[in-house]
Amino acid sequence: MSTMRSIRRWTGILVIARAATLAGAQPVTVIEYYNPALDHYFMSSLQPDIDALDSGHFFGWSRTGLTFQAFADPASGGPGANPVCRFYIPPPADSHFFSAFTNECAAVLAKIQTDPNYRNFAYETPSAFYIAVPDIATGACPAGTIPVYRVWNQRADSNHRYTADPATRALMLAKGYAPEGYGPDAVVMCTQGATKGDTSVRVSGFSPFALGCDGVAATATLYRGAEVEPMLARDPLDANHLIGVWQQDRWADGGAAGNLTGVSFDGGRTWSRTQAPMTRCTGGNAANGGDYPRASDPWVTIAPDGAAYQIAIAFGGGLFQPNSFGAVLVSRSADGGRTWGAATTLIRDGIAAFNDKESITADPTNANFVYATWERLVGGENGPAPTWFARTANAGASWEPAREIYAPGGNDSTLNNQIVVLPDGTLVLFFSEFDTIGNATTVLLRVIRSPDMGATWSAPITVAQSLSRGARVPETGTPIRDGANLGSIAIGSNGLLAVAWQDARFSGGARDGVAFSRSADGGLTWSTPVQINSVPGVQAIVPSIAVRDDGLIGVTYYDFRSHVPGAATLATDTWLTTSIDGTTWNESHVTGPFDFTTAPFAEGLFLGDYQALGFVGSTFVPFYVATNAASPTNLTDVFATLRTTSVVTALPAEAAREAPIVRTTRAASAPPLPMTPELEKALSDSAQLTLRRRLPGRTPPASE
Known part of the structure; x- marks a missing residue:
């Protein structure tokens, strides 16, 4: 059953709720919701609606943070308050329509009686709430009120958005929505107040992956529908443009069926989902470089020219097991994250090495340069894991060969390598260094610096010892x-x-x-x-x-x-x-x-x-x-x-x-x-557990 049809079935409760609300005769807040899977908006002031949507009873809906004021009855709103009718439009629209004009409500009711295309419309209520209306000739609102605009998506799955925020209206028009209403600005209601406030938005949803899309036999529990380990990037050209990535459908023994991407162009209030072809479940294959059953460690960055880059490790088989393989992959988007190009392989290894915990950073001072870094575990579970680095100097058209840039020595390891760029262009690479002497492992948080876009690197500088x-x-x-x-x-x-x-x-x-x-001198000294x-x-x-x-x-x-x-x-x-x-x-x-x-x-x-x-x-x-x-x-x-x-x-x-x-x-x-001695062992055990947890395919003992 569709989500909006489910809300339609809620109508009996809504009528009861309205009767209870009328007795209180108080102003109400009309709250807007968004469902990214449907790409639909919905609004309501009715508490049963709000409770059901906020609780996840109707899955996939989140508040956008946009609200406006209305009234529960005409007495509260005064002589200028009109009732707002509410209709449910069946699939393929699967949506709702609201109007504060009695002539519009009557016109829809008449079409339900006479037009086969409207026959299944449901007249849910003549008065979802009460609100003032604009002058039908000019669109001007009464004194003390501001406009509420209506825009239409112009699609077969017809959906309208109602907003009192001019910036939101402009954004929707830019996306191809059509204005509907009165006067040059197409106003449909007039509210005494509207907020653009704090909100929590559900970005992900149910899994889009088909079972078995990875093409290999299961080796552990698949947590289908589970998202973990997100990362976020903001566009230096457009403050409202955000791109997030995360693991989708996590496996118990390492990695996920794929990494997904969320894109927002309104500062995080609404999101659409897409994917880069880095595993078979996200459309990867031998031709586009993404022929891998699993991926992990998603990271994303946006360059100063607006190009976006996401990175992941992709792999198959157990670590250091026969026929195992893995790679570090990068995909580029030229349209703000809406679509993603074929995967570029920065490094690929077989049984002899495993690449892990990669990150990617676009140089904010030069759009041609993007930097990737990770650690490469060599020779077995207890082998050394130095820091590796690769870069593009031509905005992703090609990548220079990956190379080692820092090795702690012996069988010691780095982990969690991340690059930031100082205003003068100096790169600062932050990482955890795991040093083992005998059976004891200590962890140092350190940085190395590069004054020449990654060509050369300094000796390490210690931020602090990690005592976790x-x-x-x-x-x-x-x-x-x-x-x-x-x-x-x-x-x-x-x-x-x-x-x-x-x-x-x-x-x-x-x-x-x-x-x-913190450091105020480019990472040379730390508080x-x-x-x-x-x-x-x-x-x-x-x-x-x-x-x-x-x-x-x-x-x-x-x-x-x-x-x-x-x-x-x-x-x-x-x-x-x-x-x-x-x-x-x-x-x-x-x-x-x-x-x-x-x-x-x-x-x-x-x-x-x-x-x-x-x-x-x-x-x-x-x-x-x-x-x-x-x-x-x-x-x-x-x-x-x-x-x-x-x-x-x-x-x-x-x-x-x-x-x-x-x-x-x-x-x-x-x-x-x-x-x-007890604390030293506890900290060492914690460090060693962190290192072991990076290994896919490992079966941990019950003591861990």
Whole structure:
């Protein structure tokens, strides 16, 4: 059954709800929703609709953050308030139509009686809400109100969008929608106030992949419909243009059926989905370079000329097993992420090596240069894994041969290599270095620098030692596969470098918190690590960092402060904390609580080794995964949350404010951590577990 038809079946409840609402005679808020699978918009002020859509009862719908004010009855709205009729249009439209003009409502009703094309239209209510109307000749709204516009998608699956935001209207017209209404601006209603506010948008949905699309026999549990490990890029030319990538349909023993892509042109409020041909499930084959059964570690970047590049590892077979193979692939988009070109192979190996944890960075100072980096594990599970690098100097037309640029020595490894570019063009490559002496492994967070676009590289500079234990479910000890011993780096427009990672130094080694360090001299020196998660008594994991153009630093992370000891679930929240000086931090809630124990299990409960954080102007955009407790066949989804409210209104701008601050804290460093033999072993075990988890096809012992 279609989603909108399901909402149509909800109508009986809606009528009851309207009767209850009328008694209160209060103003109402009309909330807009979007479904990317349908590419349809819907609006409602009725609480049963809102509850059903917000809860996921009708799957795939998310708030866009756009609302406008109306009234529940004519008495509340005054003599100028007209009833708004609501019709359901059956498939192929599978949509709704609203009008505040009695002549339009009557015309549709007449067609239902006389026109076969309208026979199955359903007249759901003559008064979904009440609102003022414009002058039919000029489109002018009454004093104290602002226009609501109607635009039509001009498709067989007819759908209208109603918005009081002129920028949104302009965007829809640019996409080919047609204006409908009165006066030169095509106005259909007049509202006393409208907001363009904070919202959480479900970016992903059900799996688009057919079972068996990878062409190989299953070797483990496939979490069909599960999305994990997202990354986000923003367009330097268009602040409202965002591209996100994530793993789709995660396998328990490594990788996913493919990586998917989400594209937004309105600052993250609505998204469309597409894919690059990097695995068989996403259209890859021998001809286009994507003939692989699995992919992982998606990353994306947008160059200053608007071209987008995404990168992934793609592979088949178990690590270092006969007939195993793997590669680092790049795909380019010339149209903002709507479509993606054939996969370019940066490196391909067979049984002798495995390439992992790659990332890609477009040079913001020169659109011709794009940089890729990863680690290459050689000779077996315990072999060395130096940092490798490749670049294009001609905007992706070709790539220079991949090469090793840093080796820690012996059988030591790097992991989680990421590049940022300073304003003067210097490259700063951030990574984790795993050094093993005897049976003990330590982890250093380090950077190397290149003044010549990657031609030469400096000696390593240490940011800090990583002292991470990794997270577990408190009651059961079930491992959580998190960001232990990894980190996230960001750069501001002024060249400020900022790093966040999980670290147990602030709790005497008892549990991981979120550590922060920064550099004001291009990565040559770094500040003493400080703790920035506001509730130090609970585990805080998987930090992601970004620096807005105005210098505000943002860090998102998960924590378990909502968990009730003894509960069978693990209540988890996502938080955003911000600071202008790295010392005082203001924390706000992003989402949750959700239950982490329902996440896919891939050598631990797994939402990703990393999440993402971006921004649009003064709005931070956390891009993250949360579980879906109400949907056992769709365990997780990717969400984008907009964290700043702006207002388009004829009333006082009461909602024009930052997201409510939950807690303000001052960051503090920690005294040297007493390194007892027990703690040293725990940290070493955590480091070694991080290294083992990168290996696809491995069956971990129960003790992990």
